[in-house]
Amino acid sequence: MKLMSSVASGKARPFQDLPGPRRFPFLGTINDIIHLGNPKTLHLTISKHHIKYGPLFKIQIGNVNAVFIKDPDMMRSVFAYEGKFPKHPLPEAWTYFNEKRKCKRGLFFMDDEEWLHYRKLLNQPLLRNTSWMIGPIKRVSDNTIKSLPHNAKHSDCKEKRFELHNVESVLYKWSIEVLLSVMLGSSYNEINAIKLNELVEQFSRTVYQIFMYSSKLMAVPPEIADRLQLDAWKQFERIVPESLAIANKIIDISIDDIERGDGLLSKLEDCIPSRDSIKRIFSDFIIAAGDTTAFATLWCLYLLAKNQAVQTMVRDETKHDFLESPLIRATVKESLRLFPIAPFIGRFLATDAIIGDYCIPKNTLALLSLYSAGRDEVNFYLPNEFLPQRWLRRDDKNQSIIPFNANASLPFAIGSRSCIGRRVALIQMQYLLSKILNEYRLTVLNDEEVDAELKLVTVPNKKVKLAFHKLQ
Numbered sequence: 001m002k003l004m005s006s007v008a009s010g011k012a013r014p015f016q017d018l019p020g021p022r023r024f025p026f027l028g029t030i031n032d033i034i035h036l037g038n039p040k041t042l043h044l045t046i047s048k049h050h051i052k053y054g055p056l057f058k059i060q061i062g063n064v065n066a067v068f069i070k071d072p073d074m075m076r077s078v079f080a081y082e083g084k085f086p087k088h089p090l091p092e093a094w095t096y097f098n099e100k101r102k103c104k105r106g107l108f109f110m111d112d113e114e115w116l117h118y119r120k121l122l123n124q125p126l127l128r129n130t131s132w133m134i135g136p137i138k139r140v141s142d143n144t145i146k147s148l149p150h151n152a153k154h155s156d157c158k159e160k161r162f163e164l165h166n167v168e169s170v171l172y173k174w175s176i177e178v179l180l181s182v183m184l185g186s187s188y189n190e191i192n193a194i195k196l197n198e199l200v201e202q203f204s205r206t207v208y209q210i211f212m213y214s215s216k217l218m219a220v221p222p223e224i225a226d227r228l229q230l231d232a233w234k235q236f237e238r239i240v241p242e243s244l245a246i247a248n249k250i251i252d253i254s255i256d257d258i259e260r261g262d263g264l265l266s267k268l269e270d271c272i273p274s275r276d277s278i279k280r281i282f283s284d285f286i287i288a289a290g291d292t293t294a295f296a297t298l299w300c301l302y303l304l305a306k307n308q309a310v311q312t313m314v315r316d317e318t319k320h321d322f323l324e325s326p327l328i329r330a331t332v333k334e335s336l337r338l339f340p341i342a343p344f345i346g347r348f349l350a351t352d353a354i355i356g357d358y359c360i361p362k363n364t365l366a367l368l369s370l371y372s373a374g375r376d377e378v379n380f381y382l383p384n385e386f387l388p389q390r391w392l393r394r395d396d397k398n399q400s401i402i403p404f405n406a407n408a409s410l411p412f413a414i415g416s417r418s419c420i421g422r423r424v425a426l427i428q429m430q431y432l433l434s435k436i437l438n439e440y441r442l443t444v445l446n447d448e449e450v451d452a453e454l455k456l457v458t459v460p461n462k463k464v465k466l467a468f469h470k471l472q
């Protein structure tokens with residue numbers, strides 16, 4: 001009704017008028033290849049389309065009608081049309097695998113009432129009262145920092161310096177361990193960390209492989225990869241059940257020790273009585289936490305190591321508060337603005353919508369171009385510079401000194417289906433980064449500039465190598 005009356009009153013323009021690349025029916029899916037290009041550089045292709053077609057443009061992807069949006073107000077308005085049970089696009093390789101193997105999965109894959117039921121139960125401990133998770137996060141992060149020199153490629157005791165060439169895998173293991181420790185609480189450290197160590201090592205390796213193979217499958221529809229028995233599909237189909245089996249084993253051991261726990265599992269023991277449901281929710285949490293937090297932290301470390309003046313400023317400001325210093329929070333925000341880990345957040349519109357000046361029909365897939373919005377000079381002064389202080393500096397009228405539009409950076413999404421792990425991720429990143437900066441000065445060892453590429457999430461296009469110089 002609202003849509004019809006806006007059109008009738010001439011306020012909004014019809015969907016057909018929306019600009020976007022033209023689709024040639026006789027080319028079928030070749031259109032997708034022409035319009036979207038290499039999946040690894042989709043963020044750059046979409047940025048170019050925005051320059052050509054504006055902040056809102058339409059495009060057909062396969063059979064799906066989609067719009068890409070980079071205007072901050074329009075991006076926010078999408079969440080007003082997501083409905084009671086927001087629906088997001090899922091990686092095709094995963095949905096095909098789940099259907100083929102009749103595999104029931106966690107929150108990210110759930111829909112409708114089932115999703116809402118579990119989401120409501122999990123919101124309270126994970127997003128509202130979260131102080132209970134600080135202890136477990138600190139314990140794991142302190143151990144990770146202690147273990148850094150043992151992972152060194154080269155160390156120079158005289159110079160008190162070591163090099164890390166596998167920062168990514170250290171951060172992978174850390175983010176998985178943090179999740180386990182949040183699940184188990186204090187009992188993780190006492191007994192389970194030792195008992196589970198080998199399983200956690202295995203799990204973190206398999207989660208990494210899942211990520212590698214599923215990103216290789218981005219360019220090929222999974223049913224074709226399966227029919228042709230492509231190596232990436234064969235490996236994906238082997239590694240996912242292996243990884244889920246390890247996760248189940250970890251959860252079985254953990255549940256057996258639950259009465260000793262003060263973590264998330266014991267908080268949910270009464271509300272989620274079925275062990276199967278617990279397993280599918282928690283194994284997916286660990287998988288979701290693995291690459292997102294590891295790569296988000298890797299980008300922060302890289303940017304700090306590359307910008308020595310910013311690094312010194314952040315170190316000085318975080319000395320007295322390792323968890324919530326405003327500048328460390330701003331550092332994480334700024335890094336996620338430049339390198340949004342989930343570069344395209346998507347919602348299938350639950351109703352007809354008016355976005356910008358246009359009528360967008362129900363069920364259209366609205367995709368937020370976070371990479372383009374975060375680097376648009378309309379939204380951020382010196383958009384390609386790493387300036388955490390832009391999020392803080394205020395004048396006497398409480399206006400930002402370096403102007404910015406906060407709605408242009410929504411790295412965890414907003415609304416009822418936003419990231420459930422946001423608090424876990426932020427607490428662990430802020431704590432680890434402040435502690436590292438307090439002990440070490442970081443420098444970059446890569447000779448060439450490191451850029452972003454997409455492998456499901458936004459990752460560095462080459463291995464990041466860092467040197468850690470012990471501070472006096």
Ligand code: HEM
Nearest residue numbers: 088107108285288289292293296341342412413419421425
């Ligand atoms: C810096 C780290 C992280 C980033 C940038 C991030 C980003 C996101 C985003 C953008 C979404 C929304 C996706 C959508 O609506 O389409 C999401 C959902 C989700 N995230 Fe995260 N995430 C991070 C860490 C974590 C962690 C540590 C966990 C573990 C608990 C987690 C678990 C999930 C789950 C289960 C969902 C699905 C929620 C639902 O469907 O209701 N994430 N994340």
